[in-house]
Amino acid sequence: MAKPHVREFLEHFVKPLVAGGELHVGRPIPADQLLAWEAQLAEASVETEAVDDARMAVLSTIVYRPPPLLFEADDLALCAGLHNALFLVHPRADVWTVTDKQRRRIVDTALSMVSQPLTQNRSRVLGRHALLHNLFELTRNDVTVSWWTGKAVFQGQSPPTRLTAWKGVRRVREDTSVVDFDELLAVPDTAPVVATLVRRSPLTQLLTSHPAAPPLHWEDATFLLRDAELARAIAYTLVPEGPPARITSGPARLAAAFEQMLERTPDEADVRAVAALLVHLGALFCFAELTLREVGAKSPLLSTVLAAEAAAQRPRGLATLFALPNALAQVDPRLAVPPGIEEVPALARRWSMHRGQTVELLGDAVVDAIVARLKRHLRAN
DSSP: OOOOOHHHHIIIIIHHHHHOSOOOOOSOOOHHHHHHHHHHGGGOHHHHHHHHHHHHHHHTTTOSSOOOOOOOHHHHHHHHHHHHHHHHTSTTHHHHOOSHHHHHHHHHHHHHHHOOOOOOOHHHHHHHHHHHTTGGGOOEEEEEEEETTEEEEEESSOOOHHHHSSHHHHTOEEEEEEEOHHHHTSSTTTHHHHHHHHHTOHHHHHHOOOTTSOOOOGGGTGGGGGSHHHHHHHHHHHSOSSSHHHHHHHHHHHHHHHHHHHTSOOOHHHHHHHHHHHHHHHHHHHHTTTTOSSTTOOOHHHHHHTOGGGGGGOOTTHHHHHHHHHHHHHHOHHHHSOTTGGGSHHHHHHHHHHHHHHHHHHOHHHHHHHHHHHHTTOOOO
């Protein structure tokens, strides 16, 4: 049987991964086939251009002028590794993969493929994010078809028309269940591959996530905060409109990663950069409340997410997110207030209200604990 050309992989897996649509997952891609595909990229200009156009469309919502992109061998390897991870949860994997040893070999090959060098090159960082921005949204639709004499389950496949015909006569019913990221790519076989993959795209980790996603290591991502355009895009993406839990989930996730960062030995400059971002997110929460009718009203957001009765349901990092400015005021006041906030009196009043309400709801002990951790990393100036 003839081996597939890289054009087929680009058209049926890579392009829908970027632009959305149905991904075709076939047999696992061995290392020698990936090498052959790398050599074939020059013959697939139409397909690679379509992928790059789709990536440019993704980036147009993040940066004003996306850099020129060229689909390269490292991009192909990342996609091949993800494909192999998805194969491991493919409904036919048990048929195609005979032994545990073969599954282990597929995992090792996928890990090797996604273990591309880390990069801080802006074009590569943006290109990788555009390639993987849908990673946490990947799902599989499983359809159960039942009729008068039996039923059948089609995992990730459309049922044949012969089974869905004559619905009224044969009493045909179709029930669809969605298999989410946590069941596809957070299981023991695939989790190491995904953890290695997303580390190669820190912008993806900052902009998108899932409760079952690998934890963020801030040391891999702080360089993004020194790019003003990217830092702005990150901040605005992290504070969407919606109910309080949705508004604070992304920032709380980054604050939880900051807590873990403080347990390691990061560069002081990195600690300052992350702290400044989290404080800025706090200012965005205040800005969203400038339309409150009562100027001195307490924050509805803080009253909801920091309420004592909701303490058991608080996501990790939420308390640190809101208590951090109060703690920084005792360690390095320059970081405790976003620059320029005093130039908008209404915003400054909201900021002051948030700081006082945070202490009321969380108590001094939470702030003092953060102060103690910050003092291990921030030198007094």
